[in-house]
Amino acid sequence: MFFGGDPFEHFAGMHGGNGGGGSRRSGVAARDVDTTKLYETLGVDKNASEKEIKTAYRKLAVKHHPDKGGDEHKFKEVSAAYEVLSDKEKRSKYDKYGLEGLGDEGGGGGGPDDLFSMFFGGSRGGRSAGPRKSENINHPLKVSLEDLYNGKTAKIAINRQVIVGESKMCTACDGQGVVVELRQIALGMVQQLQRRCAECGGQGYCATRKKERKILEVHVEKGMQHNQKITFRGMSDEKPNMEAGDINFIIQEKEHDLFKRKGADLLITKTLSLNEALCGFEWMIEHLDGREIAIKSRPGEVIKPEASSSHPFVKIVPNEGMPSHGNPFIKGNLYVLFRVEFPLDGELTKKKVYELKKLLPRPAMDISYDEEKVEVVHLEQADVKNFGKGGAVNHNNDDSDDDEEGPGQVQCQQS
Template identity: 25%
Template sequence: MAKKDYYEILGISKNASQDEIKKAFRKLAHQHHPDKGGGNEEKFKEINEAYQVLSDTQKREQYDQFGTTFEGGAGAGGAHWQDFAQGGPFGGFRANVDFNDIGDLFGDMFGFGSARGRRGHKRKEGRDLEIDTAIEFMDAVRGVTKRITLEKLQECESCRGSGSEGKGGVKTCSTCGGAGVVEQAQRTFFGTFTSQSVCPACHGEGSVIEKPCSKCRGEGRALKEHAFEVTIPPGVAEGTTLRMEGKGEAGVRGAAAGNLFITVHVKPDSRFRREHDDVHSDASITLPQAVLGDSIRVPTVDGQVDVKIPAGTQSATVIRLKGKGIPHLESAGRGDHLLHITVAVPTRVNRKQRELYEALAKEEE
């Protein structure tokens, strides 16, 4: 009989607490469960065996006392397999472990609990879908209703989601007797361990369709194009993801549909830049406007507005237009519009302008 170090199997120290044992078991069971892609049934059974011993205080004490091997010369503090089988230290100890007792561990990870709690697997729910859509800058400001078309698995029109052809129905699975799971027994030194796995005939449902629908092959769903409208709220930003509950793929034979996640991309606008819920834009003024002050007309997300330029305005001045920015997505109010002023210096002047600038320069001497 090969040596087995249950602590090594679970990757824990011999001083591990019960919480550490359970945590290690959850992680390894999830990794090696045979129902998962890349799962290892033998490794999974070994992990189960180790957990059943180390999670039980009495069994763990016995295991710690008599070591990791029970064959050949026992050595100091050891024991022979024959001693246990013939009324040795445990007096003919036997164990019959039902893995239903740890159904709570598997329920969250693999979609099924103990056979006492429910029978087999849930029907396969529809997958979540993710799509992208692009909108104009002003649509992000004001909100927009957009029509979207995509191809996805939807309820089969032929069988109306039942998966059955015509009046054909379902029958109890003969392999598992309707339980949705099959049991396997493994004898070990610590007793007989009973593990459960999903029934391969009915895939955990406990029933099989007598005459599957020819269009959807018994799934109750089929691939087809779907057009719908989505309301994009005012204030949506680049990369915002909207969730539409139940608008993903249809589930198998009436199981819950998945959700649809729509990621919104906002096209740039040459007039505006966005930072959070504030809008930024640029305006150029002349030297006389900067010196004397003026009123200029500038575009905002609400249309053209008049902005007062104070006398003595310098280049790089920022004028804030309160409440003229983007609506807040999750609260009332709006951001601001920040107008960045640039004073334009002429590169060419006529004779009269030159004379005026020269006269001004003399005044400043």
């Protein structure tokens, strides 16, 4: 495949029958598998509803709970059966393929071997767990915020390896994927080395392959989020004696010039002049779906420089955020973070200052004092980072106390 991925194991073998490890689930479904044991454990019919299964479990759990003198093994059986049958996906797999169809999703946190041991008194022995799954391929897909808002379908071409004909077990390693070599390193001393089989590439099976080009239609749904996956099952490279893995397109949300996103909410920052903050404002934005929206303050509404200490002043436009994924008719909110820009030095004339004093609340009160006795000072620009750095630099502060006598110390002189 033309992009990389992360491998993981997936067990798909089924209970019963004598099929080999290379068969797929479609062939397993036809085997004679037990799909009734879990229902019998709970004492319900195979067509039982979720409510009936839950009711039966509660009764049996109370009856067999170890704390109430019940059988601990029976209690574990009941709990494991309920964990499988209460999950729609696990129940569907069990109904088709039996306990082995659950793979490594078995009840009680264990795999299918644990379930076999619990319900049938032993493991499956030599029976195969079915074919493994080849590596999943993860491919980043960069998507604009507009496309995540409106939805989009992208056609992406992939090149994958497919198997031609049947896979055959490698005769060089007998299907083990590794070969063992003995090397004499001294008289009477032999070293055993194990290396990957060069004939099959460590897969244990050999097959003829060819490249296949596929066009995938990737549907980016409304409201999808950063790092969310769009999965195409079984579209990864085919490997001998393995089920084909999946291709996952990972949404990578691009940064937007105007909007910032968190969940289903959007955020924009708006800088107002002092005039706009006090007397009102309105401005136009183009939303992610192309609509033009005029945002306007209410009559008499005042925008503050900040809501509280270290917190900006924020308001919202309800229901103008992102569509919710899975329910695009419900949208988040559009947050507007305000910043108030005060006039620069020298912009206000004495006349304007006089007029503002009359209009604005709480004007500065004139105070009376004797200018010959009171010192008048004015403010200058400063940086709070320099707090504590004022005054003259005293280099003597760096001297060690051992070099000087501190106040109050007494010297003793011996004759």
